Amino acid sequence: MRIAYLVAGAGSMYCGSCLQANTLATALRAAGQDCILAPLYTPIRTDEDSVSIDRVMLGGINVYLQQRWAVFRRTPWFFDRLFDHAGVLRRLAAGSQNVRPEHLGALTVSVLEGEAGRQRKEVEKLVQWLDREVHPEVVHLSTVLLAGLVRQIAERLGVPVLCSLSGEDSFLERLPEPHRSRAWEILRQRAGEATALVAMNGYYADFMAGRLAVPRPRIHVVPPGLNLEGHGTRQGLSQFSQQEAAKMGLSPSAHHNDRQPLICIGYLARVCPDKGLNTLALALRQLAEDAAAPPVGVRAAGYLDPADRPYLAKIVDEMAASGLSDRFEYVGELDRPQKIAFLQQCDLFALPTSHPESKGLSVFEAWANAVPAVLPAHGAFPEMVADTGGGVLYAPNDPAGLAAGLKRLILDPKFANDCGRRAQQAVRERYNNQKAAERMIEVYQACRNFKSSMSPNSSPPGPSR
Numbered sequence: 266m267r268i269a270y271l272v273a274g275a276g277s278m279y280c281g282s283c284l285q286a287n288t289l290a291t292a293l294r295a296a297g298q299d300c301i302l303a304p305l306y307t308p309i310r311t312d313e314d315s316v317s318i319d320r321v322m323l324g325g326i327n328v329y330l331q332q333r334w335a336v337f338r339r340t341p342w343f344f345d346r347l348f349d350h351a352g353v354l355r356r357l358a359a360g361s362q363n364v365r366p367e368h369l370g371a372l373t374v375s376v377l378e379g380e381a382g383r384q385r386k387e388v389e390k391l392v393q394w395l396d397r398e399v400h401p402e403v404v405h406l407s408t409v410l411l412a413g414l415v416r417q418i419a420e421r422l423g424v425p426v427l428c429s430l431s432g433e434d435s436f437l438e439r440l441p442e443p444h445r446s447r448a449w450e451i452l453r454q455r456a457g458e459a460t461a462l463v464a465m466n467g468y469y470a471d472f473m474a475g476r477l478a479v480p481r482p483r484i485h486v487v488p489p490g491l492n493l494e495g496h497g498t499r500q501g502l503s504q505f506s507q508q509e510a511a512k513m514g515l516s517p518s519a520h521h522n523d524r525q526p527l528i529c530i531g532y533l534a535r536v537c538p539d540k541g542l543n544t545l546a547l548a549l550r551q552l553a554e555d556a557a558a559p560p561v562g563v564r565a566a567g568y569l570d571p572a573d574r575p576y577l578a579k580i581v582d583e584m585a586a587s588g589l590s591d592r593f594e595y596v597g598e599l600d601r602p603q604k605i606a607f608l609q610q611c612d613l614f615a616l617p618t619s620h621p622e623s624k625g626l627s628v629f630e631a632w633a634n635a636v637p638a639v640l641p642a643h644g645a646f647p648e649m650v651a652d653t654g655g656g657v658l659y660a661p662n663d664p665a666g667l668a669a670g671l672k673r674l675i676l677d678p679k680f681a682n683d684c685g686r687r688a689q690q691a692v693r694e695r696y697n698n699q700k701a702a703e704r705m706i707e708v709y710q711a712c713r714n715f716k717s718s719m720s721p722n723s724s725p726p727g728p729s730r
Contacts, residue, residue: 266709268293268300269401271322271391273408274307279568279598281626282431283309286407288492290316292702301399305391305411312601313492322391323384324349331383332372338386345386370444373437377451379413392417403709409433409462409477412455425460425712430473430484432623435539453478460712463705465489466645469623485708489626490701491692495602496633499609499685528675531611531636532565533604533627534618536595537573541617541641546580547664548617548671550587558672562592566599566607567627604630613674613681614638614656617667625649629696632688637681639670652695655688 270293272286287309290302294316302309302317306325309317326348330337337345375382380389395401395418404418409428418426437448456462456477462484464470470484530549534540542565552558569577577595584593599607608614614631616622621644628638628649638656640646641663650656657673659666674681694700 266298267402269399270302270405274304274309287311288698292698296702323387370440374444374447377413380417392421415458427461428459430464435620468645468648487704490698492698495605499634499636528561528612530563530613534567536567536569536577539620541619544617544664545615548668551668565595568598608634611636633692635685635689637684653688653691656684
């Protein structure tokens with residue numbers, strides 16, 4: 266099967282959707298499928314060997330220029346190629362700040378309008394490329410925010426077009442009005458034109474079925490699949506001497522017994538309010554004041570947008586004011602080997618998101634290394650914990666509840682280790698890249714059997730668990 270997988274690049278940031286798209290495309294190829302992974306806007310950044318083509322469609326520079334100035338909507342295509350070179354876009358992305366939703370209202374609406382928007386020329390280029398050069402049997406868009414492309418692709422190529430659902434609500438809700446309401450309005454119409462939608466879990470499938478007014482059976486659930494190479498059993502700082510722990514940047518406060526092991530709590534996500542690192546910092550303060558809890562430290566890793574630096578600085582200052590500077594460390598953004606080593610040095614994992622999580626990929630990565638997790642009871646997390654047994658839940662946005670969950674695992678190491686082992690086994694059996702590719706192939710095949718002339722409210726056959 267010839268598959269055109271179009272993935273929206275995220276500039277210089279490691280993006281969960283890009284990472285998953287590259288992993289899935291690699292697994293689809295290994296399963297014998299002819300999968301072309303094509304980046305949109307910017308080249309994708311992945312921590313594995315990239316299988317994307319060295320060509321960027323819907324180039325970010327042209328998309329921006331055509332949004333701002335009418336003259337660029339009429340320039341000849343050969344002129345536009347000056348701005349679409351992957352190297353130019355890569356250098357621009359490396360030197361620019363991440364663009365935030367608050368500044369993208371009008372652009373988001375225009376892109377969702379597809380052939381009726383200001384980027385109609387870019388839409389035509391993409392569709393022509395698919396039609397004349399790629400000849401796909403299925404087109405898969407990495408986010409439903411690309412649904413503005415569906416109509417033209419389906420009409421010109423006559424093939425099924427699928428859209429993934431990957432946390433778009435958190436982006437759309439941060440758009441300023443009136444763009445937010447208009448974007449949702451257009452998206453409800455355009456998403457209904459897709460042959461099918463694909464979500465990573467039942468929670469987000471149910472949630473977006475309501476927000477998009479799409480019949481739930483049209484949303485297939487294909488859980489994420491990890492490339493498990495390199496993942497294994499955690500080493501855990503509790504296995505190290507205090508001196509060795511100090512070398513890694515974590516050492517207890519002076520009032521603790523230096524001979525006690527230090528428990529390491531890991532955090533791996535974007536450093537921003539939505540992901541809740543501040544909640545974890547507050548929980549750390551409570552554990553530090555709890556005489557029944559052993560010495561505990563937090564190591565945080567992940568992308569830091571320049572606009573979020575004051576957020577991290579405030580957390581660091583609060584840790585210092587509490588005398589916990591030596592218990593909290595931000596280690597930056599990590600590549601794949603660093604990420605795996607980071608997780609294997611953690612005893613526990615926490616991702617205290619303030620907004621309901623739609624993916625939770627870093628939790629699966631922690632579980633791949635047998636690290637038990639403490640997670641807020643919203644979004645996909647209850648479903649994930651119920652399926653894997655990989656940890657405990659607490660009330661969202663409650664530092665005391667998070668501290669209590671962490672303390673429970675710390676004081677019951679047998680239960681914690683059982684959680685980690687169960688979750689690791691679940692990831693190996695059900696959340697690996699081969700399994701994800703098998704499930705996605707089933708969805709592709711079901712959609713190919715679904716005639717595009719049928720009613721948009723009809724449900725393509727196949728799995729939709």
